[in-house]
Amino acid sequence: MYIYTHQPEGKPERRDPVNTTIACRKAQLSDVEALYTLIQGYAEKGIMLPRSREALQRHIESFIVAEEDGRLIGCGSLFRLGADLVEIRSLGMAEGYKGKGLGSRIVDALIEEARNMGVPKVMALTYAVDFFNKNGFEVVDKEIFPEKVWTDCVHCAKQNCCDEIAVLKTLA
Ligand SMILES: CC(C)(COP(=O)(O)OP(=O)(O)OC[C@H]1O[C@@H](n2cnc3c(N)ncnc32)[C@H](O)[C@@H]1OP(=O)(O)O)[C@@H](O)C(=O)NCCC(=O)NCCS
Incomplete structure (x- = not known):
């Protein structure tokens, strides 16, 4: 588990668990309702694809969450x-928790997961290109990815006019 102190002026530092309030950890089934609410809020704004509670339960092990004093404040x-x-x-981060380095920490934790799985390439489809650039991803042509990348797009209102940008990080 990754534990970070909350540093309002910059990115949080990784610290000893004592006296910490913000943690990044693997999600548990008890996180499903809060995950659903966070993702649904962004889905309604067209920024994320919706995820049903059932899908979240099924794929809970693939999620990293950030929490503050037991409240879920971010996920990936x-x-x-x-x-x-x-x-x-x-x-996504909850309102009030953006720009504090926590999204980057969740990405770090997801990259660590990819390394543990032995998977060398991590991609995303996003509007937050600068964020991913700052986390070591580069913009790539969408066409380089296999068909499977697009299976989820059937759930997207913009499936025929996708304006998301593909980014890729190849792990050393
Ligand atoms: C995108 C998001 C997850 C980033 O998390 P965050 O905790 O706010 O990001 P960080 O504080 O780690 O930011 C790292 C850098 O990325 C930049 N950045 C953050 N959000 C950005 C965005 N939406 N677009 C472009 N750049 C962004 C920051 O300016 C910061 O740069 P700095 O270090 O020079 O100040 C968060 O802003 C969010 O929840 N956005 C809404 C949902 C979303 O767009 N999700 C992405 C879907 S793939």
Whole structure:
């Protein structure tokens, strides 16, 4: 488990668990309702694809969450697309918690998961290109990805006019 202190002026530092309030950890089934609410809020704004409670339960192990004093304040998940490729999905911070380095910490934790799985390529489809650039991803042509990347798009209102940008990080 990753534990970070909350540093309002910059990115949180990793610290000893004592006296900490914000943690990044793997999600548990008890997180499903809070995950659903966070993701649904962004889905209604067209920023994320919706996830049903059932889908969240089924894929709970793929989620990393950030929490403050037991309250879920951010999330991200990793979806396997092939032997050498995973996708970051459902990445979002609650209002009031953006710009504090926590999204980057969740991405770090997801990349660590990809490493542990032995998967060398991590991609995302996003509007937050600068955020991913700052986390070591580069913009790539969507066409390089396998068909499986697009299976989720049937749930998207913009499936025929997708304006998301593909980003990729190849792990050393
Ligand atoms: C995108 C998001 C997850 C980033 O998390 P965060 O905790 O706010 O990001 P960080 O504080 O780690 O930011 C790291 C850098 O990325 C930049 N950044 C953050 N959000 C950004 C965005 N939406 N677009 C472009 N750049 C962004 C920050 O300016 C910051 O740069 P700095 O270090 O030079 O100040 C968060 O802003 C969010 O929840 N956005 C709404 C949902 C969303 O767009 N999700 C992405 C779907 S793939």
